[in-house]
Amino acid sequence: MVHASCCWPLPPHSDGLVMIICSFGRDMAQYRMTQGLAFKKLEKMMREMQKKDEGIPIRCQKLFLTSIPSVFTGFDLVEWLMERFLIPDEEAVHLANMVCQLGYFFPVPITGSFTVKDDGGLYRFQAPFYWPSYNASPDNTDYAVYLVKLLLASANSTRKCVLEPHEHDIYCKLRQTLSHKWELIHITAENQLRMEKKRKKIDKVISDSQERAFWRIHRPPSGMSAMLERGPRKFFQELKKPTAESLQRTKAELLRRIERAKSYYAQHSACTKCLINHTVAYQDSDPFLSGEEPFNPWAVDDPSYWEYTAAIVSRPLARRMKKWTISLNELLRDPTGVIHFKQFLENEFSLENLQFRLQVEELRRCKQSQVRSKQMLIYDTFVKDDAPFQINIENRTKEEIKARLKPLLECPPDQDLSSQSSSSGGGSGANLPSFPASIQAVPLDERCVFDKAAEEISTLMSTDSYQRFLRSEAFLALQADPPVIEKPPEPTKVQSYFRIFNNFASRTKSSVGSITAAGGGGGGVSTLEP
Numbered sequence: 001m002v003h004a005s006c007c008w009p010l011p012p013h014s015d016g017l018v019m020i021i022c023s024f025g026r027d028m029a030q031y032r033m034t035q036g037l038a039f040k041k042l043e044k045m046m047r048e049m050q051k052k053d054e055g056i057p058i059r060c061q062k063l064f065l066t067s068i069p070s071v072f073t074g075f076d077l078v079e080w081l082m083e084r085f086l087i088p089d090e091e092a093v094h095l096a097n098m099v100c101q102l103g104y105f106f107p108v109p110i111t112g113s114f115t116v117k118d119d120g121g122l123y124r125f126q127a128p129f130y131w132p133s134y135n136a137s138p139d140n141t142d143y144a145v146y147l148v149k150l151l152l153a154s155a156n157s158t159r160k161c162v163l164e165p166h167e168h169d170i171y172c173k174l175r176q177t178l179s180h181k182w183e184l185i186h187i188t189a190e191n192q193l194r195m196e197k198k199r200k201k202i203d204k205v206i207s208d209s210q211e212r213a214f215w216r217i218h219r220p221p222s223g224m225s226a227m228l229e230r231g232p233r234k235f236f237q238e239l240k241k242p243t244a245e246s247l248q249r250t251k252a253e254l255l256r257r258i259e260r261a262k263s264y265y266a267q268h269s270a271c272t273k274c275l276i277n278h279t280v281a282y283q284d285s286d287p288f289l290s291g292e293e294p295f296n297p298w299a300v301d302d303p304s305y306w307e308y309t310a311a312i313v314s315r316p317l318a319r320r321m322k323k324w325t326i327s328l329n330e331l332l333r334d335p336t337g338v339i340h341f342k343q344f345l346e347n348e349f350s351l352e353n354l355q356f357r358l359q360v361e362e363l364r365r366c367k368q369s370q371v372r373s374k375q376m377l378i379y380d381t382f383v384k385d386d387a388p389f390q391i392n393i394e395n396r397t398k399e400e401i402k403a404r405l406k407p408l409l410e411c412p413p414d415q416d417l418s419s420q421s422s423s424s425g426g427g428s429g430a431n432l433p434s435f436p437a438s439i440q441a442v443p444l445d446e447r448c449v450f451d452k453a454a455e456e457i458s459t460l461m462s463t464d465s466y467q468r469f470l471r472s473e474a475f476l477a478l479q480a481d482p483p484v485i486e487k488p489p490e491p492t493k494v495q496s497y498f499r500i501f502n503n504f505a506s507r508t509k510s511s512v513g514s515i516t517a518a519g520g521g522g523g524g525v526s527t528l529e530p
Helices: 017-024 028-049 074-085 089-101 140-156 165-177 179-196 201-218 231-235 244-267 269-285 304-308 318-324 328-333 335-347 352-365 368-383 395-404 406-410 417-424 451-463 465-470 473-480 493-519
Strands: 059-063 066-073 105-108 122-125
Touching (some): 028 074, 028 089, 066 074, 066 201, 105 201, 140 201, 165 179, 352 368, 451 465
Antiparallel strands (some): 105 122
C-alpha cells in the first residue's frame, strides 16, 4: 500500500516538518523521483481496479428519465479496497479519499469537494491522459483554452454560461495576462469544439466530466485545498549567499522594472489628468468636500434646504449655477437651467435645437406603444425638408434617418403631424397619431433613430448657443445676485429630540392618512412641542 507521505504534503505548522522534508532529499530532483514512485504504485492499483473480471464493476446507472454512463458506486470501491489490501473499512475509506483527491477518480456529479463515502454515491474513473504523472502541472494557457471552450459551448447552445464565480474571475485575469496570444487561444478552443462535435454523445459526456474534474483538481476554488501542490518543500530550499553576478542580475531586473513603470505611468498620465480635472470641476458640488449649502435640515432647524434644492426655483444657488458652466449636459440635467436656457434661445429665435434635443430625450423615456408615433412627430417637426422647426444637420445623417424610418414614411398616419407640432410649438405631443398594427410591429431601431442627429445638434449648441448663454447679460445678472442664506442658531438637545420626533410623527400621520383614505377609518398621530 502507498504511504501517505509519498504523495502529498503535511500541515505547514507541524513540529517535525523540516526533518520530514530533509528525508525526501535536499534537491527537487530527489523529490520528483519519490513522487514519481508513489504515482507509479497508484497507477498500478488503478489499472487493477479497471479490469473487467477482477476490478470494480462499471455500469450505466439509470436515474429517473436519464442514464449516467460508466460509473461505479462507493460501496463497490470500498469493498474492492478491503478485499485487495485486507484492511478495515475505515482505512479503505481513508485511502479512497486520498486517491480521489489526487484525481484518479471523481464523484458524479462533480461537487465542491472530492470525498468518498461508503454509500451508493456514483463515481467515475479519470482518463489516463489526466493522471498526475502525465499532467503534473498544467500551465495557464491550457486552462484559458478550457474556459474559452466552455463559453463558446454555452454561446452555441440555449443554456446559460457554465462558468462558476471563481472560474469567471480567473478568466478575466487570464484575458489580461495572456492578451498577447488570446487570439491563438480562441482559435485553439474553436478547433477542439469542432473535433468534439464528431464524437458520440456518451463519449462526449464522459470526456467533458473528466476534463472538468481535472481542472477542479489543478485549479480549485478558494477554500478548497489542492493535494497536488508541492507544499512547503518549495519554500524550504537552502538559502545561498548572493554572489556578484546574482547581485548584478538583480540590479538589472530592478532597473528594467523601473523603466517599465515609467512607461506605464506616461501612458496613463492623460487618464490621470482627466480624472483630476473632473474632480476639480465637481468638488464644489460634492457635499463631502465643500460642506452643505444651505445647511443640513437634519442638523439645524431650517427647512430652506428643500426650498432652494427643488427642481424649479426662481433664484438658484451659486453652487448650482456654477455646475451649469461645466458642460451643456449639466445645464440640461437641471430643470431650472433648461428654463433659463430656453428663455435665452427664445430671445435669439433659435429654439429649434433645444426643442429637438428635449424631444429626443423624451423619446428615450416614453412608453413602448408611443415610440413609432413620436418618431414620426420628431421627423415631421424637425428633420424633413419642409419641417416648421427644421434643424441644421448633415445631409448624410438625414438620409440615414429616412432609410431607418422608411416603413413609417410609406404608411403615414391619418392625422396631420405638422399642424399639431406647429400649434404646440414642438411640445410633448400628447395627441400622437396612431399606426396600424403591422407598422407598429416593424423591427426598427426604436429609440436610437435620432441619436446621431442629437449628437450633432449637441456639438453645435455646445460651441455656439451654450457659450453665448454663459456670456449673456441675463446669466451674468443671475450669477451676480444669488440667494444669501444665513446660518440659523444651533438647536439644543431637547429641540433636536422633538424635531426628530415630529418629523417621524408627521410621516407616520401621512402614511396612516393614505391608508385611511384607501380603506376607510383610522386615526391620526399627534405631535409634541418642546
